[in-house]
Amino acid sequence: xxxxxxxxxxxxxxxxxxxxxWWSTVYAVLGGLPLGLLLVLTDRGGxxxxxxxxxxxxxxxxxxxxxxxxxxxxxxxxxxxMVVGTSIGPSAAVVALAIGxxxxxxxxxxxxxxxxxxxxxxxxxxxxxxxWTLIFKVLLPQxxxxxxxxxxxxxxxxxxxxxxxxxxxxGGLGNLAITYGYQRREDAxxxxxxxxLIAIVTVVQIAGDLAVRRLASRxxxxxxxxxxxxxxxxxxKPAAAGTAAVAAEPxxxxxxxx
Amino acid sequence: MITTKGLTxxxxxxxxxxxxxxxxxxxxxxxxxxxxxxxxxxxxxxxIRCVNLLERPSSGTVTVAGQDLTALAGRGQRAGAELxxxxxxxxxxxxHFNLLSSRTVQANxxxxxxxxxxxxxxxxxxxxxxxxxVGLADKAxxxxxxxxxxxxxxVGIARALAxxxxxxxxxxxxxxxxxxxxxxxxxxxRDLNQQLGLTVLLITHEMDVVKTICDSAALMKGGRVVExxxxxxxxxxxxxxxxxxxxxxxxxxxGPDRTVVDVTFHGDAxxxxxxxxLSRTYNIDISxxxxxxxxxxxxxxxxxxxxxxxxxxxxxxxxxxxxxxGLQVDVADVQTPAPAAALLxxxxx
Numbered sequence: 118x119x120x121x122x123x124x125x126x127x128x129x130x131x132x133x134x135x136x137x138x139w140w141s142t143v144y145a146v147l148g149g150l151p152l153g154l155l156l157v158l159t160d161r162g163g164x165x166x167x168x169x170x171x172x173x174x175x176x177x178x179x180x181x182x183x184x185x186x187x188x189x190x191x192x193x194x195x196x197x198x199m200v201v202g203t204s205i206g207p208s209a210a211v212v213a214l215a216i217g218x219x220x221x222x223x224x225x226x227x228x229x230x231x232x233x234x235x236x237x238x239x240x241x242x243x244x245x246x247x248x249w250t251l252i253f254k255v256l257l258p259q260x261x262x263x264x265x266x267x268x269x270x271x272x273x274x275x276x277x278x279x280x281x282x283x284x285x286x287x288g289g290l291g292n293l294a295i296t297y298g299y300q301r302r303e304d305a306x307x308x309x310x311x312x313x314l315i316a317i318v319t320v321v322q323i324a325g326d327l328a329v330r331r332l333a334s335r336x337x338x339x340x341x342x343x344x345x346x347x348x349x350x351x352x353x354k355p356a357a358a359g360t361a362a363v364a365a366e367p368x369x370x371x372x373x374x375x
Numbered sequence: 376m377i378t379t380k381g382l383t384x385x386x387x388x389x390x391x392x393x394x395x396x397x398x399x400x401x402x403x404x405x406x407x408x409x410x411x412x413x414x415x416x417x418x419x420x421x422x423i424r425c426v427n428l429l430e431r432p433s434s435g436t437v438t439v440a441g442q443d444l445t446a447l448a449g450r451g452q453r454a455g456a457e458l459x460x461x462x463x464x465x466x467x468x469x470x471h472f473n474l475l476s477s478r479t480v481q482a483n484x485x486x487x488x489x490x491x492x493x494x495x496x497x498x499x500x501x502x503x504x505x506x507x508x509v510g511l512a513d514k515a516x517x518x519x520x521x522x523x524x525x526x527x528x529x530v531g532i533a534r535a536l537a538x539x540x541x542x543x544x545x546x547x548x549x550x551x552x553x554x555x556x557x558x559x560x561x562x563x564x565r566d567l568n569q570q571l572g573l574t575v576l577l578i579t580h581e582m583d584v585v586k587t588i589c590d591s592a593a594l595m596k597g598g599r600v601v602e603x604x605x606x607x608x609x610x611x612x613x614x615x616x617x618x619x620x621x622x623x624x625x626x627x628x629x630g631p632d633r634t635v636v637d638v639t640f641h642g643d644a645x646x647x648x649x650x651x652x653l654s655r656t657y658n659i660d661i662s663x664x665x666x667x668x669x670x671x672x673x674x675x676x677x678x679x680x681x682x683x684x685x686x687x688x689x690x691x692x693x694x695x696x697x698x699x700x701g702l703q704v705d706v707a708d709v710q711t712p713a714p715a716a717a718l719l720x721x722x723x724x
Contacts (some may be wrong), residue, residue, distance in 0.1 A: 162452070240473035243427055244487040244538065245463030248453065253488065258477040335476070335518040 126293060127309065133207050133288035137279045141214035142272055148219035148346025149271075150264075152178065153226025164238075166246050181220035186278050189217050190285055197285070210279065210287030218275055224266030229260040261371065262332040273318050290314055294303050301369070376544060376574040377403040377426060382435035383506050384421050384598075395421040396432065397598040403591070405541075408568050408575040410585040412617070413595035419578040422595070426576065427465045428458060439465060440541055453521025465492055466535030470547035472527040474519040480530050481506065481515040481710060487537040505533040509563060524557035532563060536571075543567070545577035561587045582620050586669075594619055607676060610641035611703060624680040627709055634683045634690045635664065638705040639676040649700050650681065657693050659684055680707060 138278050152174065159171040184192070190213040197209040216303050233256050241255050257264070280291020298307025395418045403409040413419045423432040426437055428444050436445045447458040454462070459698070474483050484502040493501070506512050509529040519527055528548060535543055545564065549557040554561040565588045567573050579585065586591045593603035594617045602609065604616050609618045618639075628635050638649075654661050661681050668677035683690045687706060697704045 175397055183521055186500060189396060234473070236469060236473040237475060239429055240467070241465040241486065241490075242429060242454065243462055243465070245461075246486075246490050246533075247456075250490055254476065254489070259475060268400035318484075329532055332477075335520060 118306055122307065125307055126297065126306070127290075127313070130288060130290045130293040130310070132293075134276065134279050134290045136296060137207050137210050137214055137273045137282055137289060138272060140211045140278075141218055142268075143276050144211070144215035144237070145218035145222045145271055145275070146167060148225055149222030152219065152234050154230060154256070156223065156227045156229045156246075158252075159217065159254075165250060178220040178223055181216065182224065184217075184342060185218050186213075187281050189213055190281060194285065205286035207282070207287050207289070210282035210289075213285070214275055214278055214282070218271055221227040221229060222267065222271045225270065226260075226264060229263030229267055230256050232263060233259045262329045263330050265325060265332065269329075271322050272325075276314065276318055276321070289308075309365070376405040377576055378410075378436075378438045379422075379426070380436045380438075382422070382425055382437065383433045384418075384425060384430060385433045386388045388406070394436075394598050395678075398601050399595075399598070400599060401593060403574060404468075404644060405574055406568070406572050407590040408577065408588050409566070410586050410589035410592045411577075411595055411600075412582065412592060413577045414560075417595040418547065418598040419580075419595050420711075423544050423576065423578050423596075426544055427462050427467060428454070437648075438503055439583065463487060463538045464542070466532075466538065466540040466543040468528070468531050468535050468543065468545045470486070472519070472524075472531045472548050474527055474530055474534070476516075476519055476631075477510065479515065480511065480517050480519065480522070481611075482535055483540075487534060491538060501537060502533075502585065505536055508567075509533045520632050523691060525560060528552065528556075528560050529563065530673040532567070536567070541574060543573050544648070545575060547579055548577065550581070552581065557581075557584070558587070558605070564588060584704045585617075592611060592621075598633055606642040610639050610678070611678065613705065618678070621676040622667035622676075622689050624665040624678045626680050628664070628682055629662065632655075632684070632686055633635050634679060634682065634685060634687045634696060635707040636690075637705045637707050638679045638681060638697060639672050639705070640668065640677055640679070643702065647700070649697065649702065650679075653693055653696055655698065659693065659702070694702065 155165075156174055157169065157180070158173070159167040161168065161171075163171075181189075190210070193213045193216060194204045194209075196216075198204040200212050201208045203209055227360050237255050237259060238251055241251055246254070279287070279292070282289050283292030284293055286292075290313055294307050294310040297303045298310060338364075363368040378456040379399055379401045382396050382401075383394070386393045386395060397418075399418075399422060401409075401411075401422070411419050411422060421430055425432045426439065426444075428437065428448055430449060432445065436443055438444070442461055444458065445462055447455065447461055449455050449458070467504050474480075477487070481499070481502045484505055485498040488498040488501060494522070497564055503512070503515060506515055511526060511533070514522065514530075519530065522530065532543075533547070543564075548564075550561050552560060561584060564575055564577075568575050569589075571633065575588075577584065577589075587607065591603070591605045592609065595598045595601070602612070602615055604612070606621070609615045610622070612618065624637060626635075635699040650661060650663070653659075661683060664680040664682050666677065668675060668679060669675070683693060694704050694706075
């Protein structure tokens with residue numbers, strides 16, 4: 118197969134993959150974020166403690182997570198037909214992908230929100246903050262770096278799942294690799310597909326990491342040096358270019374206001 | 376300003392019951408700094424959390440600024456609108472600062488105002504004013520992660536003051552800070568107490584904190600308040616454990632046939648130099664063995680251990696003189712080390 122023959126196949130497959138991953142991610146966030154939050158809030162000692170809701174919700178999410186995706190996608194064929202009017206193609210695959218990703222993301226949201234220091238909740242309660250204030254001004258903003266990391270993991274998992282969308286004729290890069298690369302022994306196409314998948318996953322991971330790092334950097338990366346580090350010259354600023362004179366300058370008294 | 380009556384909190388977990396508070400009656404007057412001291416597990420943390428109902432007391436009432444908060448609590452777990460409004464008028468400062476790392480210093484201080492529904496411009500004005508008050512005017516755009524512990528606590532205090540509270544609760548607010556920073560934070564609390572007429576209820580396990588800023592103090596043990604009162608009331612109470620801890624005196628007599636007495640100055644006594652008067656009037660030599668004294672508003676507060684020559688029977692008149700001056704005098708229960716020393720000398724010979 119020549120490059121010219123491969124190109125349209127690859128382009129379509131790429132677009133299908135991106136279509137499926139994008140929409141299923143959107144639904145995963147729309148469904149997983151509230152469910153994950155609800156799981157934390159209704160837990161014992163939570164803001165909206167409700168053991169019954171918590172148990173049922175947890176059981177449903179576990180059910181969704183315990184089914185292998187390839188089985189889920191086939192099992193959901195009648196449901197997909199009901200929702201999007203067809204049981205084949207990328208749109209049908211999005212239904213299955215979204216339903217598979219919601220419990221996955223919900224559990225990641227649960228972990229992220231649970232990590233928020235309870236002292237912050239208590240502090241905002243002491244100012245008279247109610248449950249909505251706590252959710253939107255404390256829990257979500259404080260968990261944002263972890264939530265973004267979870268989102269990155271979810272997107273990458275969805276890229277992997279989307280390869281199985283071929284089972285319902287969903288198209289995409291994974292399907293291309295199976296039908297052309299494996300079944301028709303087009304090694305070159307197989308390799309190109311794999312490279313493309315690696316490239317997409319890498320870009321997503323790097324973008325996610327950058328976003329998380331940017332958010333985390335306000336949490337004290339530029340904190341005042343403590344202990345022995347105080348004795349070392351300040352890290353050279355880009356503008357100062359680390360000249361000895363600048364580095365040797367006494368540090369401004371960081372605790373002057375204290 | 377803050378009154379608790381019969382406050383009891385019992386935790387139940389897996390069939391076991393733990394009584395954290397056992398009928399606590401506390402009365403904090405308007406405009407005073409009230410310290411509750413006790414060891415870990417004495418129930419002081421539970422007590423301060425019950426004052427703004429972060430913990431629901433099992434029984435008893437809490438009244439803050441004339442409002443019965445326990446009546447507002449309702450039955451459910453969630454705080455109703457009325458209780459939340461009442462809480463917004465009580466500031467609270469925490470041991471671990473509890474600032475939101477996702478917000479700048481200024482946005483942290485604006486948070487209670489957002490909850491109160493204050494407009495953006497007004498919030499900013501108030502936040503900058505408060506930052507100025509706590510001496511951090513240049514840190515408005517910094518994130519809490521970029522501040523030192525003392526600076527974080529200053530932000531915590533500014534945040535607690537944003538809703539113009541009349542009452543400030545301080546939950547071990549200096550326990551995570553070094554001694555020097557602790558002093559500056561206590562000074563700030565003292566200034567705020569005096570400038571704004573703020574009533575401060577603080578809990579601590581450090582006697583120094585009570586000594587530095589408290590007008591009144593209470594000692595908690597096993598969920599009960601075992602002693603309480605103003606510092607001079609405590610001093611006037613014979614055998615007061617708090618007074619002994621606040622003003623510890625030590626020292627042993629220099630030889631046999633000496634009378635050792637502890638003199639307590641609890642602020643109401645004459646401001647004259649009594650010791651030198653005593654010395655001149657009766658022509659006796661007085662040694663000061665130990666003293667823990669402070670002068671507050673021109674009045675002397677504290678305790679002093681002095682030694683008078685001769686046995687107790689010979690010193691009845693000078694001791695009477697001291698009592699006449701309005702001082703509390705107790706004969707110290709100390710053994711003269713002399714016999715043991717004498718025996719040693721005998722042995723050496």
